[in-house]
Amino acid sequence: MTLFKTSKLSMAGFSFPAMPLAAFLQSKYILLMPLYAITMGLDAKAIAGIFFTTKMFDVVTDPIFGVVSDRYRTPWGRRRPWLVVGTLILMVAIYMLFIPTGKVGANYLFGWLIVVYIGWTLTTVSHTAWALELSADYDQRTQITGWLQVAAMIGMMLVALTPAVLEQLGTPSHAEKVAAVGWMLIVLLPVAVFTCLRSLPEPEVPPPTHIGFRRALAIVAGNWALLRLLAANAAITAAYAVVQALFVFFVTSTLLLGERTGFILFFLMVGGMVFIPVWVKLAQHFTKHATMQLAVLYGMAVPALLFFLPPERLWLTALAFLFVGAITSAHELLPRTMMADVCDQDQAESGTERMGLYYALLQLSSKLAAGFMASAIYMGLSWLGFDAKTGGQNSQSMIDDVRYLIVFTPIAAYVIVLLLMWKYPIDRERQKELRRVIDERDRAAS
Numbered sequence: 001m002t003l004f005k006t007s008k009l010s011m012a013g014f015s016f017p018a019m020p021l022a023a024f025l026q027s028k029y030i031l032l033m034p035l036y037a038i039t040m041g042l043d044a045k046a047i048a049g050i051f052f053t054t055k056m057f058d059v060v061t062d063p064i065f066g067v068v069s070d071r072y073r074t075p076w077g078r079r080r081p082w083l084v085v086g087t088l089i090l091m092v093a094i095y096m097l098f099i100p101t102g103k104v105g106a107n108y109l110f111g112w113l114i115v116v117y118i119g120w121t122l123t124t125v126s127h128t129a130w131a132l133e134l135s136a137d138y139d140q141r142t143q144i145t146g147w148l149q150v151a152a153m154i155g156m157m158l159v160a161l162t163p164a165v166l167e168q169l170g171t172p173s174h175a176e177k178v179a180a181v182g183w184m185l186i187v188l189l190p191v192a193v194f195t196c197l198r199s200l201p202e203p204e205v206p207p208p209t210h211i212g213f214r215r216a217l218a219i220v221a222g223n224w225a226l227l228r229l230l231a232a233n234a235a236i237t238a239a240y241a242v243v244q245a246l247f248v249f250f251v252t253s254t255l256l257l258g259e260r261t262g263f264i265l266f267f268l269m270v271g272g273m274v275f276i277p278v279w280v281k282l283a284q285h286f287t288k289h290a291t292m293q294l295a296v297l298y299g300m301a302v303p304a305l306l307f308f309l310p311p312e313r314l315w316l317t318a319l320a321f322l323f324v325g326a327i328t329s330a331h332e333l334l335p336r337t338m339m340a341d342v343c344d345q346d347q348a349e350s351g352t353e354r355m356g357l358y359y360a361l362l363q364l365s366s367k368l369a370a371g372f373m374a375s376a377i378y379m380g381l382s383w384l385g386f387d388a389k390t391g392g393q394n395s396q397s398m399i400d401d402v403r404y405l406i407v408f409t410p411i412a413a414y415v416i417v418l419l420l421m422w423k424y425p426i427d428r429e430r431q432k433e434l435r436r437v438i439d440e441r442d443r444a445a446s
Contacts, residue, residue: 024116036109255317
């Protein structure tokens, strides 16, 4: 098996789009949902319903685009054109969502969320499928995904750093913080994508083999490694969605540190960045699924730091979120690199490479889990009578409920991941066996 070789500079340039893309995803729940609850005054139930309903749109669009991007080739490649188109759509939608003019309503939020999700699908599926196609080696795929995750964590840190800088310069409103992040994303996106396009070529893949729709669907539905990974990815995404959705409310109402949300969020992201090489080394030393089990065991232990965290203790809070953040990089890194191996199993059986479709399914499981959990959290807060606009003026029982939710809900999700990864069928040896089958068939066909 030939290993993928390139310079670190080229790999860094290729990974650049993961920075603004991850920054958008991070800010969507941590900053955008509170913007429409606090500044725009929309009811928490309405926001929850909108964010969940718009996710249903992805149930149709994500798999369709995955198939289209796998099947159709242009003189410029399979992934590049969609990456550019998606970026342009994202830039417009981010401006409308993050920098709204005056008071806007539920229909405005619903419409532009649909548009931003279309752009998000085009860019992320194209870029990540391209990345996972760069190498067929089990361990090198983890290294490549690690590059993407480093860029992603830098983007998440920028989401925290931008409000933190504004907090040092004055007393910005939440709307001003969100607008600053929006402008950062609009500037970074085209620069990142242009750099990516100039950094690496798309790898050559054999022409797709035609298989009937029923057989293609049967192969996907019968791929138990895929189904277990999708379920685990959904659970681990839901766990972090709880932290994202409750972060502003927990820091503001429970810890009474609302003026330092950006500073504390920065430490959450630093924890994720510091642990990226740890997860990569563990995955290369053991297996990817064993490393995911280790990650969620860690994730089940650290919420105790938030449970006992006293209010108005800035540096203690920052330190606690530093340790909580360690698992955030594992959330994206491990399921992505595992999905490339699952795609090998599909290719060995179907005879065609469908990385775009499989990553679209992985992303769809993340979107549905995050959308459902964030919506459920907002619905739960509304049901409990929590008022986002009054912050620390809520009753003590409501403030305690926010703490219970951010601590215990992720633990329950991590238990599910632990069970799903038990005796996972694709390890290093199984993946090498699958690649031998694929390579022998490709040589016989050439």
